[in-house]
Amino acid sequence: MTLIGGTLRRLLATGAAVFAVATLAAWLTLSAVWPRHPVTVRIRWTPATTDNQRADAERRFHLTSGRLDEGTTWEYRLTDPSTSNIRALVLHGAVDDTAHLNRLRYRPEFAQDRSRQLPAAAVATGAFGAIAFVLVTRRRRRTVAPPGPERPLPVVDDWTAPESGPAARRQERLWSLAVLGVAAPLTIVLCTAMWRTPYPISETVSLLEDVEIAQERSLLSFFDPTARSWYRPLYHLTWSVLWRGTETQSTSLQAFKLFQILSAAVLILLLVRCVRPRTAFDAAAAAFALAVLVGMPGFRDNLELPLLMTLVGMPIALMLWWLMERPAAWWHGPSMVVLVLVAIGFKEQGLVLVPILLVAWWMGAPGVGRGTAAAVTAVALVYLTVRFGAAGSWRPFEQDVGLGFQVVAADDAFERFGAFPWWLYAYNAVSTAGNILFSEPSNGRFLTIRDALQGTIAPWQVNHVLSSLALTGLIAWWGVQVMRRDRGCAWSPESRVVVLAVIAVAASGTLGFNYARDRLGGMSVVFYALAAFHAVRAAAWRLTPPGTSGGLVVGLFLLAAAWQIRAVGTIEDVRAASEASQREWITALASRRADFADRTRYLRILESMAGQGLDPAAARRSTYPEWAASLLGEQ
Amino acid sequence: MNTVPRAHLVTWLMAAPALVGALGLAAIEGGGLMRPASPLTAPPPGRSFADTLRNGSVEEAYAHVKAGQDPNAPLPFRDPDLTAGREVMVTPLLVAVAAGQANTVMMLLSFGADLDAPGNARAACLADRLGHDDIAAGIRRNGRPLVDVPCDTRPPESGPRLLSFLD
Numbered sequence: 001m002t003l004i005g006g007t008l009r010r011l012l013a014t015g016a017a018v019f020a021v022a023t024l025a026a027w028l029t030l031s032a033v034w035p036r037h038p039v040t041v042r043i044r045w046t047p048a049t050t051d052n053q054r055a056d057a058e059r060r061f062h063l064t065s066g067r068l069d070e071g072t073t074w075e076y077r078l079t080d081p082s083t084s085n086i087r088a089l090v091l092h093g094a095v096d097d098t099a100h101l102n103r104l105r106y107r108p109e110f111a112q113d114r115s116r117q118l119p120a121a122a123v124a125t126g127a128f129g130a131i132a133f134v135l136v137t138r139r140r141r142r143t144v145a146p147p148g149p150e151r152p153l154p155v156v157d158d159w160t161a162p163e164s165g166p167a168a169r170r171q172e173r174l175w176s177l178a179v180l181g182v183a184a185p186l187t188i189v190l191c192t193a194m195w196r197t198p199y200p201i202s203e204t205v206s207l208l209e210d211v212e213i214a215q216e217r218s219l220l221s222f223f224d225p226t227a228r229s230w231y232r233p234l235y236h237l238t239w240s241v242l243w244r245g246t247e248t249q250s251t252s253l254q255a256f257k258l259f260q261i262l263s264a265a266v267l268i269l270l271l272v273r274c275v276r277p278r279t280a281f282d283a284a285a286a287a288f289a290l291a292v293l294v295g296m297p298g299f300r301d302n303l304e305l306p307l308l309m310t311l312v313g314m315p316i317a318l319m320l321w322w323l324m325e326r327p328a329a330w331w332h333g334p335s336m337v338v339l340v341l342v343a344i345g346f347k348e349q350g351l352v353l354v355p356i357l358l359v360a361w362w363m364g365a366p367g368v369g370r371g372t373a374a375a376v377t378a379v380a381l382v383y384l385t386v387r388f389g390a391a392g393s394w395r396p397f398e399q400d401v402g403l404g405f406q407v408v409a410a411d412d413a414f415e416r417f418g419a420f421p422w423w424l425y426a427y428n429a430v431s432t433a434g435n436i437l438f439s440e441p442s443n444g445r446f447l448t449i450r451d452a453l454q455g456t457i458a459p460w461q462v463n464h465v466l467s468s469l470a471l472t473g474l475i476a477w478w479g480v481q482v483m484r485r486d487r488g489c490a491w492s493p494e495s496r497v498v499v500l501a502v503i504a505v506a507a508s509g510t511l512g513f514n515y516a517r518d519r520l521g522g523m524s525v526v527f528y529a530l531a532a533f534h535a536v537r538a539a540a541w542r543l544t545p546p547g548t549s550g551g552l553v554v555g556l557f558l559l560a561a562a563w564q565i566r567a568v569g570t571i572e573d574v575r576a577a578s579e580a581s582q583r584e585w586i587t588a589l590a591s592r593r594a595d596f597a598d599r600t601r602y603l604r605i606l607e608s609m610a611g612q613g614l615d616p617a618a619a620r621r622s623t624y625p626e627w628a629a630s631l632l633g634e635q
Numbered sequence: 636m637n638t639v640p641r642a643h644l645v646t647w648l649m650a651a652p653a654l655v656g657a658l659g660l661a662a663i664e665g666g667g668l669m670r671p672a673s674p675l676t677a678p679p680p681g682r683s684f685a686d687t688l689r690n691g692s693v694e695e696a697y698a699h700v701k702a703g704q705d706p707n708a709p710l711p712f713r714d715p716d717l718t719a720g721r722e723v724m725v726t727p728l729l730v731a732v733a734a735g736q737a738n739t740v741m742m743l744l745s746f747g748a749d750l751d752a753p754g755n756a757r758a759a760c761l762a763d764r765l766g767h768d769d770i771a772a773g774i775r776r777n778g779r780p781l782v783d784v785p786c787d788t789r790p791p792e793s794g795p796r797l798l799s800f801l802d
Contacts, residue, residue, distance in 0.1 A: 182653050185660040284646045287653035540649055544642040557648040564652035568660065579694075586697045587738045589745035590777040616701075622663065 015130045023126030030118050038064070038077035039108040042099040045072045049094040061089045072096070081108050081115075104395055104414065111389055120388060124381060131358075131377055168278065175277040179286045180269070186294065187268050190303075190571050191261045196619035197578035198612050199253060199305050201588055205609065207306065209602050211239045225390040229398055234345030235309050249608050260308040263315060267526070268293065270318040275533045282537065288560050289533035292471065295566030296528065297435055297442065297464075298508075298521035300573050305581070309347035310522035316343045317526040320353055321500070324365040325493055333372035340376055344383060352507040352523040354380040359503050363491040396421045399515045401428065402444020425513040432512035433505050436521040436528060439468040444516035460569060460633035467562035471532055474559070475501070478535035494534050501527040536560075569632040578619035585613030685712045688730040693738035696731075697746070706743045707752040712797075719795040726754040732761045733797040737770050744777050760786035761800050 043063070045054055049072070058066060062080035069075050078086075087106040090098060100109050107113050214221045219240060222233040238259070242252040271293055277283040293299055302311045316339045323332050323339075336357060343350030357376050361368035397413040401424065408416070417424045431444045440448045448465050451457040479498040486495045504524035512520035536556070543553050589610065596602045624632065682691060684699045689712075700706055706727050713722040717733050728748045731739040740758075750756060762771035763786055 182650070182657045185657045185664070189660055189664050280650075281642065281646050284650035284653075287650055291653060291656075536649065540645045543645050546641055548641075553645055553648060556645070557651065560649055561652040564656045568656055571660075583693060583738065586693055587741040587745065590741060591773065593745075594777045614701075622667070 019126045019130035021126075022129030023122050026125035027119065027122040030121055034114060034118055034121075036114060037112070038079045039081045039100065039112045040075065041078045041101055041108075042069060042073055042075045043089075043095055044097040045074070045094055046096045047072055053094055057089075057092060057094055061085055061092075063089075078108070081113070083107060104418065124385070127381070131374075172276055172278050175279065175283040175286075176272050179272050179277055179283050179290070182287050183268060183272070183290050186290075186567055186571070187265060190294070190574065191265055193571055193574040193578065193619045194261045194264070194303060194305070195257060196617060197257075197305055197574060198581045198585060198615060198618050199257075199609060200581040201584050201592060201606065201609075201613070204306050205592075205602060205606050208239070208243075208605050209599070211236055211243060212601060212605070215240045215243065225386050229395065230348065231387060232309055232345070232347050234342060235347065249605075250612070253609070253612060256306060256308075260303075260305065260311060263308055263311040264299075264303060267299075267311075267315040267318065270315050270322070271526075271529060274318055274322055274530065281540065285533050285537035285540065288536050288563065289529045291560070291563040291567040292532040293525060293529040294570050295467075295563050296521075296525045297439055297518035298523075298525040300570045301517065301519035302522045303570070303574055304519070304577060307519070310349050310519055312346045313343035313350045313353070314522055314526050316340075316350070317353060317356070317504075317523055320357065321360075321526070321530070324357070324360045324367045325496075326367045328367050328369060332367045333369055333375065336368070336372050337375050337379060340379060344379075349508065349511055349520060349523050351380065351383070351511060352504055355503050355507050356500050356527075359499060360496055363496050363499060365496055397424075397514060401515050402431065402441065403427065405445060405447070405450045407445065428516045429509040429513045431509075431516035432520050433509035435516070435518050436505050436508065436524050437468065437472045439464040441516070442518055458633075459627075459631045463562050463565060463631060464633075467559060467566065470555075470559050471535070471563070474539055475528075475531045475535040478538045479531070481538065482534075497527065497530050497534055501531040504528075565631055572621055572624075572629075572632045575619045575621045579621060582613060582615075582618045585610060684727065685710050685730060688727055688736065688739060689714060689717075689734045693736070693742050696736075696739045697742050700742070700746050706747040707749050707755065709754055714795075714797070717795055717797040719798055721795075721798060723798065723801060725797065725801065726752065726758075728755045728758045729761060729797065729801075732758050732767065732770055732774075733765065733800075735765070735767055735770070737767070737773065740770050741773055741777070744774065750774070757786070757800075761797075764800060765796055 063076040065077040067075045083106045222236040242255045246252040275286045277286045340353050361373040397410045401408045401413045448461040482494045504527040508521050508524040687695045709724040759771045759774040
């Protein structure tokens with residue numbers, strides 16, 4: 001907190017106080033006025049249940065106003081919605097199945113659960129109050145630096161200022177092209193490897209089956225928040241549009257793959273555009289930042305076909321940042337809201353952009369207006385309300401969870417942690433953040449530490465962890481310098497990068513609470529790479545005066561080399577995924593045909609995709625010497 | 636050394652890995668364009684189908700099948716461990732089972748191996764006998780033989796595993 005100015009401290013403290021008071025007041029008020037309705041439930045009794053047994057159970061469990069629905073299913077009003085009563089009801093031997101009850105948490109579905117609606121509404125009211133307070137009371141910080149202490153770090157040009165002439169623009173174009181030229185082989189080889197990667201059977205065939213079924217009903221069905229525990233309407237809509245808009249299934253598969261590849265390529269182009277190298281020095285730092293972007297696990301894991309959801313959000317994050325740092329224009333606000341909506345529509349991780357945008361606005365980013373901040377807040381609140389309103393059927397753990405050195409199956413996790421899942425949620429969130437910052441743990445598991453303890457650690461693991469540790473340390477050093485430099489002054493674009501990187505990591509971790517995966521850090525990779533550009537640039541600048549340590553210069557070179565190796569390793573990772581995908585097609589066709597013999601649609605899609613799955617031109621790992629392969633990552 | 640040359644040195648050192656990476660990738664990938672075709676279309680030279688089933692990868696085995704090798708046709712097979720060096724005529728599926736190549740077994744079932752073909756009917760029994768439970772389960776689940784073949788429940792004998800089973 002010493003790094004943050006007094007104004008920020010005061011505002012945060014007051015905002016927190018307003019939030020607490022507003023939440024408490026809302027809680028008390030709503031507790032008094034929020035109506036208590038009986039919960040409507042449906043119960044299917046086992047066929048062996050007699051009328052007398054059913055009547056006894058109805059009395060015991062406070063089931064009133066019974067009405068026969070169909071077969072042995074009855075609809076009731078449940079007047080005692082306590083957890084103990086619902087648990088006893090759900091587990092009763094005469095009860096075959098229930099509807100409108102959460103059978104894992106033994107609560108009514110959220111839409112009828114007063115005890116969960118009430119705190120949610122109170123917290124939302126508190127958040128509204130705090131945001132409204134900030135909106136009303138925010139004061140612009142001083143926009144000029146005070147006279148006095150010398151600025152130790154080079155300051156990035158004021159990007160909001162008009163261009164400083166044709167010569168400067170030529171320089172920027174020249175060095176941007178130079179960086180892109182250096183990045184071209186990496187980008188082209190990466191994109192080619194992605195293009196030659198077959199879609200896997202897992203994920204893809206069922207996904208396309210779902211899309212086909214859904215689009216026979218209505219395109220609006222993709223927007224139904226109750227359909228699944230995850231909500232990615234634009235992702236499914238993209239598939240559907242391509243499915244309908246192309247003449248053959250093969251064309252739609254290729255179009256989707258092209259979309260995924262373009263998302264990755266645009267991300268690389270945008271990073272160069274955003275850092276705007278104007279000198280050879282900047283260009284070298286930009287090349288370093290590109291290697292960081294491509295070498296991060298959060299980028300690598302999001303290249304997997306057909307899971308492009310976060311890969312769409314990553315360039316959007318850069319676009320947003322670009323707009324935020326430009327001089328305000330009328331179209332910025334609507335564009336930002338649309339970009340946030342698109343990112344959220346593809347995956348929940350798009351929500352990371354909401355605090356990013358709000359904090360950028362609060363820190364005086366010139367391209368974000370108060371209206372935009374309010375609109376994005378409203379979008380987020382509506383989204384969260386809709387999602388939590390449909391949360392009745394969510395399971396505490398949707399997927400297997402990495403814990404320590406082990407993988408805990410979702411059902412086992414529920415058995416062990418279901419009563420109080422918050423510790424495991426916190427572990428998952430910290431794991432996701434740890435993976436972004438240190439490349440460990442991966443998917444919630446401390447595999448590098450495990451392998452080190454067992455004496456089987458591989459060179460690529462050492463490289464990943466050490467290069468991440470060094471770079472995160474460098475970024476932390478640079479962040480401290482920048483915040484000290486800007487203390488009491490206007491926030492600079494650099495200080496905004498520092499804070500936004502921290503916010504992005506924290507938000508990505510928070511959204512990864514349910515299970516940790518490397519790909520969940522994708523949205524923060526963008527800001528981490530931006531921070532890496534500034535940090536390495538600042539560090540290199542410090543090393544330019546004569547007499548500075550030659551060892552540090554060598555250290556900087558080794559760090560750049562380590563990240564370059566990681567970037568090339570990403571290509572091999574994509575190729576390994578291609579091999580794995582093809583192996584699945586070679587080995588699993590028989591079992592899929594047997595397992596899904598009664599699903600003609602699935603089988604039709606499966607057979608029609610087999611050609612691309614068995615294509616001999618699929619990407620394969622390079623035949624590097626063993627030492628090189630072990631450094632790039634034999635994963 | 637004054638500031639400017641030092642700045643040049645730092646710049647070059649910072650950029651060098653990216654430059655080397657770009658040049659190296661361009662050279663390696665450019666050279667790769669002139670490499671022979673994928674292992675899926677070109678099996679490693681000199682390795683027979685039987686040898687591939689015993690020691691090779693599933694991709695190599697698939698390349699043989701794709702190139703026209705009949706997955707049901709018995710082939711001559713000789714191995715020091717499995718047949719004590721004696722040559723026997725045996726189906727590809729039994730070789731893969733005896734070698735414990737689960738992926739190759741699944742590949743053969745996916746691409747034409749017929750459990751009702753002569754010699755293949757007892758593939759699951761061989762897997763049982765050798766303790767390859769996952770392979771046995773996979774065969775029974777995916778192969779869908781027309782007739783259930785009762786397996787010999789005698790404990791496995793020591794010696795060449797495939798040969799003793801065939802005998």
